[in-house]
Amino acid sequence: MSTPTSGAPRRATISDVAREAGTGKTSISRYLNGELSVLSPQLRARIEAAIERLDYQPNQMARGLKRGRNRLIGMLVADLTNPYSVEVLQGVEAACHALGYMPLICHAANEVDMERRFLQLLTTYRVEGVIVNALGVSEETLRPVGGGGIPAVLVDRSVDGLVTDMVGLDNEGATMLATRHLVERGFDRLWFVVQPFEHISSRRQREAAFRQALKQYPQVSGRTVVLELGDADELAQTLNALDAELDAAIGAQAPGEGARHVALFAANGPVALALARHLHQRHGPDWQKRVALLSIDDPEWAELAGITTIRQPTYDIGYRAVEFLHQRIDGEQSSARDCLLPGELIERASTAR
Amino acid sequence: MSTPTSGAPRRATISDVAREAGTGKTSISRYLNGELSVLSPQLRARIEAAIERLDYQPNQMARGLKRGRNRLIGMLVADLTNPYSVEVLQGVEAACHALGYMPLICHAANEVDMERRFLQLLTTYRVEGVIVNALGVSEETLRPVGGGGIPAVLVDRSVDGLVTDMVGLDNEGATMLATRHLVERGFDRLWFVVQPFEHISSRRQREAAFRQALKQYPQVSGRTVVLELGDADELAQTLNALDAELDAAIGAQAPGEGARHVALFAANGPVALALARHLHQRHGPDWQKRVALLSIDDPEWAELAGITTIRQPTYDIGYRAVEFLHQRIDGEQSSARDCLLPGELIERASTAR
DNA sequence: CTGTTAGCGCGTTCAC
DNA sequence: GTGAACGCGCTAACAG
Numbered sequence: 001m002s003t004p005t006s007g008a009p010r011r012a013t014i015s016d017v018a019r020e021a022g023t024g025k026t027s028i029s030r031y032l033n034g035e036l037s038v039l040s041p042q043l044r045a046r047i048e049a050a051i052e053r054l055d056y057q058p059n060q061m062a063r064g065l066k067r068g069r070n071r072l073i074g075m076l077v078a079d080l081t082n083p084y085s086v087e088v089l090q091g092v093e094a095a096c097h098a099l100g101y102m103p104l105i106c107h108a109a110n111e112v113d114m115e116r117r118f119l120q121l122l123t124t125y126r127v128e129g130v131i132v133n134a135l136g137v138s139e140e141t142l143r144p145v146g147g148g149g150i151p152a153v154l155v156d157r158s159v160d161g162l163v164t165d166m167v168g169l170d171n172e173g174a175t176m177l178a179t180r181h182l183v184e185r186g187f188d189r190l191w192f193v194v195q196p197f198e199h200i201s202s203r204r205q206r207e208a209a210f211r212q213a214l215k216q217y218p219q220v221s222g223r224t225v226v227l228e229l230g231d232a233d234e235l236a237q238t239l240n241a242l243d244a245e246l247d248a249a250i251g252a253q254a255p256g257e258g259a260r261h262v263a264l265f266a267a268n269g270p271v272a273l274a275l276a277r278h279l280h281q282r283h284g285p286d287w288q289k290r291v292a293l294l295s296i297d298d299p300e301w302a303e304l305a306g307i308t309t310i311r312q313p314t315y316d317i318g319y320r321a322v323e324f325l326h327q328r329i330d331g332e333q334s335s336a337r338d339c340l341l342p343g344e345l346i347e348r349a350s351t352a353r
Numbered sequence: 354m355s356t357p358t359s360g361a362p363r364r365a366t367i368s369d370v371a372r373e374a375g376t377g378k379t380s381i382s383r384y385l386n387g388e389l390s391v392l393s394p395q396l397r398a399r400i401e402a403a404i405e406r407l408d409y410q411p412n413q414m415a416r417g418l419k420r421g422r423n424r425l426i427g428m429l430v431a432d433l434t435n436p437y438s439v440e441v442l443q444g445v446e447a448a449c450h451a452l453g454y455m456p457l458i459c460h461a462a463n464e465v466d467m468e469r470r471f472l473q474l475l476t477t478y479r480v481e482g483v484i485v486n487a488l489g490v491s492e493e494t495l496r497p498v499g500g501g502g503i504p505a506v507l508v509d510r511s512v513d514g515l516v517t518d519m520v521g522l523d524n525e526g527a528t529m530l531a532t533r534h535l536v537e538r539g540f541d542r543l544w545f546v547v548q549p550f551e552h553i554s555s556r557r558q559r560e561a562a563f564r565q566a567l568k569q570y571p572q573v574s575g576r577t578v579v580l581e582l583g584d585a586d587e588l589a590q591t592l593n594a595l596d597a598e599l600d601a602a603i604g605a606q607a608p609g610e611g612a613r614h615v616a617l618f619a620a621n622g623p624v625a626l627a628l629a630r631h632l633h634q635r636h637g638p639d640w641q642k643r644v645a646l647l648s649i650d651d652p653e654w655a656e657l658a659g660i661t662t663i664r665q666p667t668y669d670i671g672y673r674a675v676e677f678l679h680q681r682i683d684g685e686q687s688s689a690r691d692c693l694l695p696g697e698l699i700e701r702a703s704t705a706r
Numbered sequence: 707c708t709g710t711t712a713g714c715g716c717g718t719t720c721a722c
Numbered sequence: 723g724t725g726a727a728c729g730c731g732c733t734a735a736c737a738g
Contacts, residue, residue: 024708061414061418064732065716090460090462093460125413273654286638304658378726380723383717709736711736712733713732716729716730717728
């Protein structure tokens with residue numbers, strides 16, 4: 001019995017169903033589209049039976065081709081390894097579900113040319129819109145998308161020269177909140193640690209906000225440390241250098257436990273993890289007695305390690321992004337909007353005195 | 354400047370290009386499909402120019418409709434929150450990239466009916482194959498997929514009554530490896546902690562392998578503890594009960610630091626995290642002095658916390674899955690294959706004496 | 707209420 | 723070499 005052509009017994013088409021139900025394709029189509037009030041109960045029953053019998057499932061591709069809309073939206077994620085992204089994704093999925101879209105998730109794995117390829121691929125599949133959280137896309141790359149092309153909304157970061165909706169964290173507020181917390185807890189040497197930030201607006205904003213915040217506290221000193229997570233060698237080198245400086249800074253103070261004066265302020269989760277791993281490895285489980293750590297982003301391990309964090313409203317960010325996109329797809333013409341959501345301080349042992 | 358989001362200027366079609374190049378659609382199509390040897394260099398140049406000018410991008414949907422193949426494969430993931438899944442995904446993506454597929458990633462967020470919906474959706478989009486890592490799909494749900502339907506390959510777990518290719522961890526070997534390690538380190542009270550395992554083959558196998566392994570070591574006692582991570586209340590309750598028993602077990606021994614006799618063996622990363630969080634919260638940063646922890650899966654935080662783990666060859670698992678699928682799509686008729694990859698022991702402080 | 711007709715954008719014979 | 727015509731599965735007028 002095994003048909004040599006194996007696999008596909010070629011799925012039933014709308015014509016098959018029509019024939020099986022003894023009617024025309026139109027009626028089937030109408031049935032599928034919920035125009036049931038226009039069908040005689042009798043015909044309707046026959047159609048249902050036929051569909052059931054043939055296990056018919058409409059071909060979305062063909063449907064989209066005809067209609068001009070396929071209900072697909074693209075979601076470009078720079079790094080799924082980052083819990084932040086996954087959380088945003090969950091919001092995106094929920095919203096898609098609610099609004100009837102199917103998200104096409106593309107994971108660029110932190111590679112710029114992958115991002116470009118995916119964007120082009122999405123375009124090729126005629127997605128109705130795109131949600132972008134990328135690290136290297138330039139205005140030019142996004143041109144076919146944002147401007148006169150398909151609607152796009154940016155997540156977490158904006159792109160220079162590109163005017164589109166954006167939704168993300170209120171970086172300024174979050175940074176202020178964190179800085180104030182550290183100062184209030186008595187830390188007076190703050191090191192803001194961040195990945196190269198020239199090209200990522202959110203990082204840039206956080207760094208700027210940090211320096212801005214410091215102006216309010218003349219008694220505390222602050223500096224920015226740049227950490228390149230991509231290159232393992234370079235990372236190790238930077239961390240070692242950082243360590244030496246940290247030793248110096250700490251050594252200059254009272255060695256007692258209650259005397260921690262310096263706090264590391266990680267610009268995001270990955271940075272915090274890199275720092276924590278390094279410090280743990282170098283100073284053992286008690287590393288937190290030497291230096292405080294606070295991070296924007298609230299990954300699962302933060303609670304385990306007792307790290308104070310600024311939790312982002314990730315789910316909402318994703319949800320709002322889809323809502324924005326949906327409006328654009330529906331023809332919304334207003335000028336580009338920004339949606340900045342507030343972060344929440346989760347206080348834990350790492351910054352306690 | 355900038356029209357806000359002017360409605361789609363309707364993308365150029367193949368006909369547009371043909372007209373622009375002063376030729377017929379056929380030639381364009383040939384050009385696109387690389388049959389360049391059949392085109393006069395002159396025509397070819399005109400086509401290239403036209404495509405460039407119109408920024409033409411072939412419509413994959415239409416293409417797929419006609420060809421019968423759209424190069425789409427579905428990837429159903431039960432839980433993207435689990436780093437394991439993301440790592441597998443990276444392997445899948447790499448393989449897809451290499452083999453020319455576009456993975457349609459569906460995240461079921463641990464909801465069984467979502468899985469069913471997605472599977473149906475994928476079918477509707479006529480994906481050429483599916484990679485499934487789900488938790489609740491039954492043989493029936495997968496029927497249209499595995500058997501006479503589109504090719505499928507299972508990841509990490511198999512489904513009762515469904516014969517398809519599967520790739521995952523060598524659970525037996527990994528569990529043996531871990532158990533032996535614990536015993537060799539001198540632990541003689543082993544608690545295997547696992548989520549409800551009746552319906553998940555990999556968990557079932559690990560639990561069985563654990564009990565099997567114990568038979569080799571008459572001097573050590575072992576038991577299985579079931580942890581339901583889904584329900585927060587129930588989880589807390591179980592953990593508290595577990596704690597009490599742990600107190601008893603530990604109290605019965607010498608309280609000295611070097612005398613740890615009981616080890617927790619987490620069946621996977623999420624379980625390990627739940628355990629670690631709870632113990633940390635209850636006993637503070639020094640919780641590891643009371644009890645050892647070892648886990649299958651090697652999430653990022655494991656190093657930070659100094660947890661000994663069995664790392665799964667996640668990337669390879671994903672990669673192999675796509676390769677299997679590719680062969681099936683290409684008509685491979687052999688009977689269902691299993692690919693069991695070995696785990697690797699990563700020894701860290703948590704199990705040191 | 708229902709069937710007929712004409713494409714959606716593209717690939718593919720099959721003639722020229 | 724090149725292009726016209728047909729059809730993939732489906733929807734949208736347009737009749738009946």
